[in-house]
Amino acid sequence: MASLRIAMPLALIGSITSIAGAWIGLSLPTHIAQMALGATILAIAALMLRAKKSEFPEVPAQDRLSAALGLSGSFHDPAMARDYDWRAHRAPQGLVAFAGIGMLAGMFGLGAGWANVPALNLLMGIPLKLAVGTSGLVLSVVDSSAAWVYINQGAVLPILVAPAIVGVMLGAKIGASLLRVVRAATVRKVVIALLLVAGMRALLKGSGVWN
Amino acid sequence: MDPNDRLFDIELVYARWLDWGTRVGLAVLITSFLAYALELVAPHVPLEALARTWVLPVREYRAAVGAPSGWGWLDLAARGDYLNYFGIVFISLVTTICYLRIVPLLLRSERIYAFIAALEILVLMAAAAGIVGAPH
Numbered sequence: 001m002a003s004l005r006i007a008m009p010l011a012l013i014g015s016i017t018s019i020a021g022a023w024i025g026l027s028l029p030t031h032i033a034q035m036a037l038g039a040t041i042l043a044i045a046a047l048m049l050r051a052k053k054s055e056f057p058e059v060p061a062q063d064r065l066s067a068a069l070g071l072s073g074s075f076h077d078p079a080m081a082r083d084y085d086w087r088a089h090r091a092p093q094g095l096v097a098f099a100g101i102g103m104l105a106g107m108f109g110l111g112a113g114w115a116n117v118p119a120l121n122l123l124m125g126i127p128l129k130l131a132v133g134t135s136g137l138v139l140s141v142v143d144s145s146a147a148w149v150y151i152n153q154g155a156v157l158p159i160l161v162a163p164a165i166v167g168v169m170l171g172a173k174i175g176a177s178l179l180r181v182v183r184a185a186t187v188r189k190v191v192i193a194l195l196l197v198a199g200m201r202a203l204l205k206g207s208g209v210w211n
Numbered sequence: 212m213d214p215n216d217r218l219f220d221i222e223l224v225y226a227r228w229l230d231w232g233t234r235v236g237l238a239v240l241i242t243s244f245l246a247y248a249l250e251l252v253a254p255h256v257p258l259e260a261l262a263r264t265w266v267l268p269v270r271e272y273r274a275a276v277g278a279p280s281g282w283g284w285l286d287l288a289a290r291g292d293y294l295n296y297f298g299i300v301f302i303s304l305v306t307t308i309c310y311l312r313i314v315p316l317l318l319r320s321e322r323i324y325a326f327i328a329a330l331e332i333l334v335l336m337a338a339a340a341g342i343v344g345a346p347h
Contacts, residue, residue, distance in 0.1 A: 016334055070217075145335055153280055154269065158295035165299065
């Protein structure tokens, strides 16, 4: 439940800026990076809480770039047993957002799925489930480019990284399977809950309350 | 995925290659990590030294334990900790491999996307080569 058509342009911008972000992240004091991360995630959670109809956003008209890239189609939701037509809008703003997200992904040691989903869903009008699936695809590309900065710096500790990679990849496979059977409204609640927990945790770690 | 989209068949190819690439990468990573964690292969940085140094900024860490930068890890690839780099590096390369596979397919039907894929490959290869992101 992912679209290469949506992912490729956004991932290209994100992967370029993630390299710059990884450089900044390596030179930034950890507590400042953590607090900035926490504040950003909580702001995104607030945006998602306020948004209406985020499962299937209304897109009255496409912009020229979205139309040129063919950002429209239909996707099948097995949980509802029906097809949904979709079309994206605000592609230029989406590219700018993913430039920022790529920077954040690089800065905070990869993994900015929490920002991908709201940008695809709330900003570009992609249905929530398609946004969640496509977010994973964008992440795989963006994180690949930022990972090289850390690898080339010798900043990868296998004792920490190897189990993390295995866990994340197995989790992603389980999540992708669950996405097929869970209703979009439930996905929205899970996304918001995870954003709140991740945001609070990063903020508390950055401020030294949670060690 | 939309069966009516011209990219549909290409998406399937990409998904298949990504799936196999990640399976191979995971198998390599799990095997090398077990060899490292069970101390079947001696590490370059002993765990006691690692516990003392991993809080250091990256340059100080490298200096303290004699860790390599760039592709210098290949010289230490026979050590338990750096053995894991094979899996990590392979997983980092999977996206590039998938993009290389779909560029010829995209050239037949979606020129804009072929161009985007080619640019992405350049970015990923520049990052892998350390052209962008190499240590000062």
